[in-house]
Amino acid sequence: MRQTVQLDGSTLTPAEVERIATHHVDVGISQAAWQKVERARAVVDGILERGETVYGINTGFGALVHQRISSDDLAQLQTNLVRSHATALGAPMSRSSVRAMMAVRINSLVKGHSGVHPDVLKQLIEFLNKDIVPYVPRIGSLGASGDLAPLSHMAMALLGEGEVLDKNGAPVPTKEVLIAHGLIGIKLRAKDGLSLINGTSQMLAFMTLAERNLSNLLPLADLILATSMEARKASVQPSDHRVHDARPHPGQSLVAKRIRAIMANSPILTSHTNCDRVQDAYSFRCAPQVHGAVLQRYTGMLETLQIELNSATDNPLIFPDPQNPGPHEVISQGNFHGEVIALAADSMSAALFELGSISERRIDQMLDPARSELPPFLAKDSGLESGLMIVQYVAGASLAELHGHASPRAAFSTTTSAGQEDHVSMGATAAWNLLEATQRLSEVLACELFVACEALEFESLEPSVYVATLKQRVRTIAPKLTGDRATSKELIKISQELLDGAWLARIEAELGRLPR
Secondary structure (H helix, E strand, O other): OOEEEEOOOOOOOOOHEEEEEHHOOOEEEEEHHHHHHHHHHHHHHHHHHHHOOOOOEEEEHHHOOOOOOOHHHHHHHHHHHHHHOOOOOEEEEOOOOOOOOOHHHHHHHHHOOOOOHHHHHHHHHHHOOOEEOOOEEOOOOOOOOOOOOHHHHHHHOOOOOOEEOOOOEEEHHHHHHHHOOOOOOOOOOHHHHHHOOOOOOOOHHHHOOOOOOOHHHHHHHHHHHHHHHHHHOOOOOHHHHHHOOOOHHHHHHHHHHHHHHHHHOOOHHHHHHOOOOOOOOOOHHHHHHHHHHHHHHHHHHHHHHHHHHHHOOOOOOEEOOOOOHHHEEEEEOOOOOOHHHHHHHHHHHHHHHHHHHHHHHHHHHHHHHHHOOHHHHHOOOOOOOOHHHHHHHHHHHHHHHHHHOOOOOOOOOEEEEOEEOOOOOOHHHHHHHHHHHHHHHHHHHHHHHHHHEEEEEOOOOOOOOOHHHHHHHHHHHOOOOOOOOOOOOHHHHHHHHHHHHHHHHHHHHHOOOOOO
8 A cells, every 4th residue: 555645734854755756655635734725715715705805816916916806707817827827948847856846836835825725736636646747848937926837837737738748758638638537627716826836846846856866965975985085095084083073064074974984994994004195185185074065055955945845935825814804814925936945056056066076086086097006097908998087088077067057046037027026036947957966966976986996996905894885786787897898878877876875775774874
């Protein structure tokens, strides 16, 4: 029997979003959340019954805020809103990112401040549990007024309009798929359309998937660093706890603790305890300071993400006051603005470039015979063979793209809606940029790991058990060199394994969890 994640607007985690995104669990709504939804909907119905004028319920939108809409046209107003805003461009979002976006949207709506009709939420739940995934072009959100265009494509599918993705990712008419599942499109009521499309759900979907990638990549980056340290016979002394107690940044201290745990009882480390090397290159000696700074950026981003996942982000918001009903129960505000997401994503993307940069420098240290005391480029027959020379080249090419991702996306705004919406966040762009950056980082780290494992083949002693176990995983994909060969597919597969996290889970299950 499949497990069910109960959405309640308050406790959703990034890990649960990932499980929903990959269709590994079903989705429900807690009873307490349903009660909040019904109370907020009663406020909308009460405003309409009393003939009051409130933005988002019976007015136009954006610059058309002063246009009062008659009660007979309210349903059409919401449908028109969704249709007119479904104008996104570019390649479609992936199935997992759309499913994540839908889950995040539901969780925001069930906080009980949106006034959406329960039928809308029931339709969203049906879509997720039956794996009906709307076709959503990625580009179109400015990160303020919410992710309007992408969410409108999602909302169109709920109406039975637009397109959804088949199992191969191709768009097909929504109506046909709904009929096959015994469903029909819903009818929107007052405020329903606006509640569906006005929020930070696309940017949150991208950031959550990026965070899930990083939850695997950052511990693995430290394990890969240790693999390179073993290959290069680098000293573990810079990770001495006294060093980091003297400069107690939590990220740097945690990375140093990880390095000590990974390198404990290493025969290679023991063999050069009394060697004459005084100091290693910065890419090894300063790794706790660099990796640790990146880890702190991640910790800050995760805190932002966890708050945003359980926030109400549409406009206007409803705060039921049953003892004193009226327009004061509805507040127009700016929770849809994605600045907090944009800045967190931009900061994280810049940090990932630094992590990729120091990784590429360690590759250079291992491939240069003048410093490594190993054969040039680790070739078996240098000159006749090029060995892993070009692995550094492709790491540099991925790093160049990471450098592009380090440029801030929030450092741009544009004025829209006749000047009414005069500052936007570009949060969706920043979050997508971060998700792409995690892919590039995994490629650079895959190159470092590939090189480090090959360099270890020239060492007669065994590395630490953590490093040895990681090397064993690599060897299931990439056997040691016996001569020149194409390694592209091997590097791509290693990159995918690093993102997936299965290697990390297996190593920690066997040897113990690394410090977090």
